[in-house]
Amino acid sequence: MIDLADVSYAYPDTDHYVLSHVNLKVEPGTVTGIVGASGSGKTTLAKIISGFIPHVDGGELSGSVVVDGATIADVTLSEAVSHVGLVIQSPFNQISGAKFTVREELAFGLENLGVAREEMAERVTAVAELLGITGLLERSPYALSGGQQQLVAIASMIIMNTPVLVMDEPTSQLDPGGTRMVFDVMSSLRDAGITLVVFEHKLELLREHADIVHVLAESQLIASGPSRAMLADPRLEKWGIGSTRFTAAAAAARDRKLLSKDAELPVSLTDAVPEFRAFAAKKGA
Ligand SMILES: Nc1ncnc2c1ncn2[C@@H]1O[C@H](COP(=O)(O)OP(=O)(O)O)[C@@H](O)[C@H]1O
Numbered sequence: 001m002i003d004l005a006d007v008s009y010a011y012p013d014t015d016h017y018v019l020s021h022v023n024l025k026v027e028p029g030t031v032t033g034i035v036g037a038s039g040s041g042k043t044t045l046a047k048i049i050s051g052f053i054p055h056v057d058g059g060e061l062s063g064s065v066v067v068d069g070a071t072i073a074d075v076t077l078s079e080a081v082s083h084v085g086l087v088i089q090s091p092f093n094q095i096s097g098a099k100f101t102v103r104e105e106l107a108f109g110l111e112n113l114g115v116a117r118e119e120m121a122e123r124v125t126a127v128a129e130l131l132g133i134t135g136l137l138e139r140s141p142y143a144l145s146g147g148q149q150q151l152v153a154i155a156s157m158i159i160m161n162t163p164v165l166v167m168d169e170p171t172s173q174l175d176p177g178g179t180r181m182v183f184d185v186m187s188s189l190r191d192a193g194i195t196l197v198v199f200e201h202k203l204e205l206l207r208e209h210a211d212i213v214h215v216l217a218e219s220q221l222i223a224s225g226p227s228r229a230m231l232a233d234p235r236l237e238k239w240g241i242g243s244t245r246f247t248a249a250a251a252a253a254r255d256r257k258l259l260s261k262d263a264e265l266p267v268s269l270t271d272a273v274p275e276f277r278a279f280a281a282k283k284g285a
C-alpha cells in the first residue's frame, strides 16, 4: 500500500540530508507505528508519504514514493490527497475556520469536489458513525475538546475516502482522555480497511495499537519489528526514544535474575501482568 524505496531528502537551502536511503513497505489494512527522537525526521517523513514534500515544501527528494498505486512526486498535490491524508499535531490548525458546525466542516472538502448534496449527507453520517462523533455534528468545531477536535480532523480526511492515513504525533497536544479517544479510533479505522501510519512517542499505546513498529534514527528507518519486540528493544535508549516503565522494571528484574534471561520484556501493563504473575507464583512456591 505504501512503498518507499531509497528515499533521501534535504530541505531547500540546506546541504544536509534529513533522511537518507529510507526504505519502507506498508501492507494494506495495517497500523504501522514509527518512533523517533525529537528532530529525527518524523514530520519530514510524514510529509513525504503524504505528498507535502515535494509539492509544498520543495527541497531535494530522491528515490521513489508510491502510495496506493500513485507515484507521489508525479501526481499533483490534489491527486495525492485523494490517496493519502495527513493529520497534523495540532487539531486546532486543521479546522477550516469557514464553517459553523461539525457537520458543515466534514462536508467542506466534499463541497470543494462538487459532490452531490445527498451523497455528501450520507458520507457525513457514515464517517461520524465510524468515529463515534454523531453527537457532535451540530456543535461548533471550536466548542470541542482537543481530543474531539482531533477526531473531527481525522473524520474530515476519512470522508475524502483516502485509503491511507498518516498521523504525525496526533495526540501530542491532547490530555489522556483525548489521547485515548484518538487511539481507540485507530482500531475502528483498521477494521474499516484503512491503512494507518502513526508517528508517536506514547510507547504503551503504540504497543497496543500498532501491528509493526519502525524506528527512525540516524537519518534512516534503522530497525523494525512486531510492536512488543521492537518497543522493548534496549537499543531504543541509544536512539533517544527511551522505554516504558514496564520494560525498565522487567529489565531490572532480569538483571537481578528475578526474571528468566529469556523472558520477553513487556511494554504495556497488559504485557506485564502475566510476567509478574508468573514471577509471584514462582516466588510463592
Ligand atoms: N523547513 C525546514 N528547513 C530546514 N530544516 C528543517 C525544516 N524542517 C525541519 N528541518 C530539520 O529537519 C530535521 C528533522 O525535523 P522533523 O522532521 O521536524 O523532526 P521530528 O518531527 O522528528 O521532530 C531537524 O533537524 C529539523 O531542524
Ligand SMILES: [Mg+2]
Residues within 6 Å of the ligand: 042, 043, 044, 168, 169
Ligand atoms: Mg515532528
